[in-house]
Amino acid sequence: MSEKPADYLATNGFESKTPFLIGVAGGTASGKSTVCQRIMEKLGQQHKEQTERRVVCISQDSFYRTLSPSERLRAERGQFNFDHPDAFDDKKLLAILKDILAGKKVEVPEYDYITNSISPHRSHTIYPADVVLIEGILVFYFPEVRELFHMKLFVDTDSDTRLARRVPRDIMERGRDLEQVLNQYMNFVKPAFEEFCLPTKKFADVIIPRGADNLVAIDLIVHHIWDIMYKKRPAPKVANGTCNGTHLEVDEGNGRRMSGSSEDTLMAIDLIVQHISDYLRRSPVEKLPPLGISTSVPGSPQRSGQSGRPH
Numbered sequence: 001m002s003e004k005p006a007d008y009l010a011t012n013g014f015e016s017k018t019p020f021l022i023g024v025a026g027g028t029a030s031g032k033s034t035v036c037q038r039i040m041e042k043l044g045q046q047h048k049e050q051t052e053r054r055v056v057c058i059s060q061d062s063f064y065r066t067l068s069p070s071e072r073l074r075a076e077r078g079q080f081n082f083d084h085p086d087a088f089d090d091k092k093l094l095a096i097l098k099d100i101l102a103g104k105k106v107e108v109p110e111y112d113y114i115t116n117s118i119s120p121h122r123s124h125t126i127y128p129a130d131v132v133l134i135e136g137i138l139v140f141y142f143p144e145v146r147e148l149f150h151m152k153l154f155v156d157t158d159s160d161t162r163l164a165r166r167v168p169r170d171i172m173e174r175g176r177d178l179e180q181v182l183n184q185y186m187n188f189v190k191p192a193f194e195e196f197c198l199p200t201k202k203f204a205d206v207i208i209p210r211g212a213d214n215l216v217a218i219d220l221i222v223h224h225i226w227d228i229m230y231k232k233r234p235a236p237k238v239a240n241g242t243c244n245g246t247h248l249e250v251d252e253g254n255g256r257r258m259s260g261s262s263e264d265t266l267m268a269i270d271l272i273v274q275h276i277s278d279y280l281r282r283s284p285v286e287k288l289p290p291l292g293i294s295t296s297v298p299g300s301p302q303r304s305g306q307s308g309r310p311h
């Protein structure tokens with residue numbers, strides 16, 4: 001494995017030399033990580049060496065703060081609120097994201113749900129990349145963090161489904177028993193979702209109902225990222241409201257709903273326009289799911305020279 005060359009940022013496709021930062025929020029077990037995995041897979045990044053990846057994913061869980069001895073005891077009994085904003089070290093998350101935006105290589109710790117702490121000897125090196133996905137229940141909660149994202153996605157999966165997924169996951173992968181999972185859910189996870197996570201849905205540019213099952217939404221997002229990676233389009237500005245105020249709810253089969261508007265960057269509209277123009281450029285056998293527009297496009301020109309394009 002070789003380190004990326006020193007001039008990597010000058011050659012990785014961004015005039016601005018800034019990675020495109022995508023926040024992926026949503027309730028517990030809504031499918032945030034799975035959506036990110038699908039995006040990575042569709043972009044052919046999943047099996048690449050860390051040093052070669054142009055798209056990388058980071059979990060907000062890596063930024064849980066260190067617990068005091070008494071908090072640690074409570075956590076072991078399932079009596080600590082890991083769904084409250086105070087459970088996170090948001091300053092550390094902010095600092096790492098700023099380093100990433102500055103094109104620096106960063107170390108992201110690995111979180112251990114069994115010990116409720118950062119693994120002392122395990123971390124991941126995140127090399128400069130074109131696109132960085134940050135997923136977590138409260139990635140849109142902290143204003144300074146939120147303002148750094150160029151694109152904000154909210155994975156919107158109903159709470160029954162999320163609970164039904166969380167119970168087996170926490171038992172099989174996170175070393176919990178049924179009673180502990182249900183108690184924690186009722187006492188902390190559910191109320192904190194309603195108080196802190198759900199209200200951040202309004203900040204999203206794109207709302208994805210049903211998570212990774214929503215193939216149209218994943219496709220839209222992948223095509224947008226693809227354009228950023230290969231068409232060398234500079235990342236849009238953030239922190240000036242350009243990405244805010246436009247919401248797209250991608251609902252496969254039921255049409256798409258939009259609310260709000262922005263004079264500056266119409267992120268949601270941009271996604272749809274891109275998807276439709278891509279659709280029109282494709283040959284009939286390659287067409288994307290119809291997105292509610294006519295599938296008959298007489299005389300549409302064939303796509304050219306993009307055989308590696310994701311499907």
Ligand SMILES: Nc1ncnc2c1ncn2[C@@H]1O[C@H](COP(=O)(O)OP(=O)(O)O)[C@@H](O)[C@H]1O
Nearest residue numbers: 027028029030031032033034035165169212213
């Ligand atoms: N669309 C889906 N259909 C079935 N199971 C899913 C789906 N999306 C996620 N899961 C499962 O639900 C659990 C939580 O998904 P995950 O993506 O880790 O959610 P989050 O990152 O939001 O906590 C995992 O066990 C995952 O395999």
Ligand SMILES: Nc1ccn([C@@H]2O[C@H](COP(=O)(O)O)[C@@H](O)[C@H]2O)c(=O)n1
Nearest residue numbers: 027028029061082083113116136137189
């Ligand atoms: N020690 C911990 C830390 C976090 N949790 C729970 O994880 C959830 C967030 O992760 P998702 O993959 O589900 O988004 C959150 O709801 C915490 O309750 C935990 O149980 N133990």
